[in-house]
Amino acid sequence: xxxxxxxxxxxxxxxxxxxxxxxxxxxxxxxxxxxxxxxxxxxxxxxxxxxxxxxxxxxxxxxxxxxxxxxxxxxxxxxxxxxxxxxxxxxxxxxxxxxxxxxxxxxxxxxxxxxxxxxxxxxxxxxxxxxxxxxxxxxxxxxxxxxxxxxxxxxxxxxxxxxxxxxxxxxxxxxxxxxxxxxxxxxxxxxxxxxxxxxxxxxxxxxxxxxxxxxxxxxxxxxxxxxxxxxxxxxxxxxxxxxxxxxxxxxxxxxxxxxxxxxxxxxxxxxxxxxxxxxxxxxxxxxxxxxxxxxx
Numbered sequence: 001x002x003x004x005x006x007x008x009x010x011x012x013x014x015x016x017x018x019x020x021x022x023x024x025x026x027x028x029x030x031x032x033x034x035x036x037x038x039x040x041x042x043x044x045x046x047x048x049x050x051x052x053x054x055x056x057x058x059x060x061x062x063x064x065x066x067x068x069x070x071x072x073x074x075x076x077x078x079x080x081x082x083x084x085x086x087x088x089x090x091x092x093x094x095x096x097x098x099x100x101x102x103x104x105x106x107x108x109x110x111x112x113x114x115x116x117x118x119x120x121x122x123x124x125x126x127x128x129x130x131x132x133x134x135x136x137x138x139x140x141x142x143x144x145x146x147x148x149x150x151x152x153x154x155x156x157x158x159x160x161x162x163x164x165x166x167x168x169x170x171x172x173x174x175x176x177x178x179x180x181x182x183x184x185x186x187x188x189x190x191x192x193x194x195x196x197x198x199x200x201x202x203x204x205x206x207x208x209x210x211x212x213x214x215x216x217x218x219x220x221x222x223x224x225x226x227x228x229x230x231x232x233x234x235x236x237x238x239x240x241x242x243x244x245x246x247x248x249x250x251x252x253x254x255x256x257x258x259x260x261x262x263x264x265x266x267x268x269x270x271x272x273x274x275x276x277x278x279x280x281x282x283x284x285x286x287x288x289x290x291x292x293x294x295x296x
Contacts, residue, residue: 001112002041003252005031006098007119007144009048009057010072014237017079023276024056025074027119027144030238033058033277034245034267040252041114045106047096048072058277064106068096072121075160076237085210087236090160093152097124100133115140115179117248119241120147123168131174140179142248144241146187148174165190172200180204182244204257206247208240214265216257225261228269228292235275242271242278246285262289 005028012025035042036058047066075090120126148168152161205217213227246267250260266288270280
């Protein structure tokens with residue numbers, strides 16, 4: 001059975017106090033490295049225009065490209081060096097929605113789908129009609145919320161804008177009926193502005209908060225997950241996407257919410273200490289968990 005990861009590949013620029021690098025990116029890109037490392041049965045459906053990005057994908061046999069008219073471009077700036085909690089982000093806000101008819105064409109060739117992971121980078125990426133179509137498969141749907149909240153703010157050059165977050169009018173229709181959502185604390189304050197985490201029909205809500213850890217809300221229960229302290233932070237871009245993939249990997253194996261969260265947090269500590277996507281092993285992650293005396 002196959003997990004289908006859907007969302008754009010991006011061209012990223014990462015700026016720190018002493019370096020400026022360009023690389024492929026996007027949530028689907030970072031998650032594919034995790035699933036590849038852990039030998040999961042997955043397919044990534046990704047839309048983009050810059051075909052040079054394909055060479056950086058971990059396994060071309062698991063990539064179904066949808067070539068559009070543009071590519072998402074992101075600038076990730078970390079002005080305080082190794083403080084990964086502080087990030088300035090800019091984007092070109094590419095308008096390349098994944099349409100129902102496009103997905104009908106490519107999903108027809110996948111024999112048995114176990115779950116969907118949706119990774120919007122702005123609110124144009126997944127129209128309501130597309131999400132409604134994916135719900136007809138009656139399999140779990142996990143969704144990263146942040147893209148639906150992003151809007152262009154101030155223009156910084158000829159094509160890029162700073163990013164602001166605002167509530168999306170269609171978000172209720174999109175969220176109701178999905179299995180789980182992932183978002184950070186600033187996004188949660190927008191989506192759940194009244195503090196009611198039961199306002200949507202969602203089974204699992206995972207809220208991350210950088211070095212302050214994360215929390216998992218299931219019905220009326222809240223499970224706190226501590227972050228693993230990292231002394232030498234090299235690259236924080238894609239850390240939230242890595243957390244999401246690690247969490248879902250463990251949940252698919254039957255792990256509890258606590259176990260999955262601890263595993264995901266330990267994975268992020270590995271990701272933070274090197275450039276690019278997650279490149280560790282499951283054994284390495286479990287070793288960190290054992291050292292931290294976490295529950296798993």
